[in-house]
Amino acid sequence: MTASPLLSRHGAVNDSGADAGVALHYGDPVAEQRALAAGRAVSDQSHLGIVTVTGPDRLTWLDSLSTQAIGTLAPGFSSETMILSPQGRIEHVAGVVDDGETTWLITETAPALATFLDRMKFMRRVEVADATADFAAIGEAVSAPAAAGEPPTWVDPWPGVAAGGTTYAADPDAPHPGADRAWRLVLVPRTTLEAEIDSRLDAGWSLVGTWATEAARIAAHRPRASHEVDDTTLPHELDWLRTAVHLHKGCYRGQETVAKVHNVGRPPRRFTMLHLDGSAHTLPALGAPVMNGEKTVGRITSVARHHEEGPIALAMLKRSVDPTLELMVPSDGGPLSASQELIVNADGFSSDRPDKPGPTMRGLMMGKGCAADGGDMT
Known part of the structure; x- marks a missing residue:
């Protein structure tokens, strides 16, 4: 450009x-x-x-x-x-x-x-x-x-x-x-x-x-x-079904996965806001790992210094991470503590998740038969 x-x-x-x-x-x-x-x-x-x-x-x-x-x-x-x-x-x-x-x-x-x-x-x-x-x-x-x-x-x-x-x-x-x-x-x-x-x-x-x-x-x-977004990102993980996905419009490419995760599954990761230690003078790099002790549990996707909230970041974390944990993020100035603010909930369910389907309805709710996904429409 x-x-x-x-x-x-x-x-x-x-x-x-x-x-x-x-x-x-x-x-x-x-x-x-x-x-x-x-x-x-x-x-x-x-x-x-x-x-x-x-x-x-x-x-x-x-x-x-x-x-x-x-x-x-x-x-x-x-x-x-x-x-x-x-x-x-x-x-x-x-x-x-x-x-x-x-x-x-x-x-x-x-x-x-x-x-x-x-x-x-x-x-x-x-x-x-x-x-x-x-x-x-x-x-x-x-x-x-x-x-x-x-x-x-x-x-x-x-x-x-x-x-x-x-x-x-x-x-x-x-x-x-x-x-x-x-x-x-x-x-x-x-x-x-x-x-x-x-x-x-x-x-x-x-x-x-x-x-x-x-x-x-x-x-x-x-x-x-x-x-x-990376090569494996699902819309559910980012709460992007708010504005960009219509759950009832019919077939399109990828529709089966969207329906399956919404109706009977859970996204494997969750989008999270992190409030970073404000006493440091550095910010983590994009893509920096988010750590729970010695274990990597996610990555930084966006970061900024806000005029009121101080240093803040968005991160993609494993859904299983305890939302009450204080996490750590490395930076050039040393590790930064990071407290979580939930964006996508920790249980992985949407606000209108359907009741558990029976065996007959399960296939329909998972989007089986969508031609855009290579399914059989008959």
């Missing part, structure tokens, strides 16, 4: 890893986080990928391939969906918004997603394009959809539980830490990126980097594909 022109702004520090090419901060990370929390901030998110799908069959076709029910998505409404492997592992995640003519997919795997979709067209009246070179995303601390005449805008549905979804939260009735986080991505021509951001700065907003946006995301328990 080409470096953003915003990196030439005063104080800009280039980020690294999945966020390379945009600014980590512009000189004052704490002030930037406060501006974002106050709803008067704009962020350069031009490193994200954008895939477009056009043609009269676009929504029903995408619906048949992915985890969310988007076949009748109305113009201007936002959703989130996944492409799974036949074994139910997460391969692609995309924010979805349609403008009546084009379906816009915001993703961190644009080239691979566009290639996959192009291979799956068959006789459908659709056209797929990786539009990342032509369009860029601008992040705003706003929860409103686009008004008439505004560019395509994706409003983050997290942490709501969409129709057909469910939650693996430890206490589904408790207020969610992400409930007050407003976030949307406005898609603009890449040639107008700086002008669009400057118009917001002229209105009194602040320009903030990924330090601020990532700290807010982590505090909201919001998973991110480039950070939390």
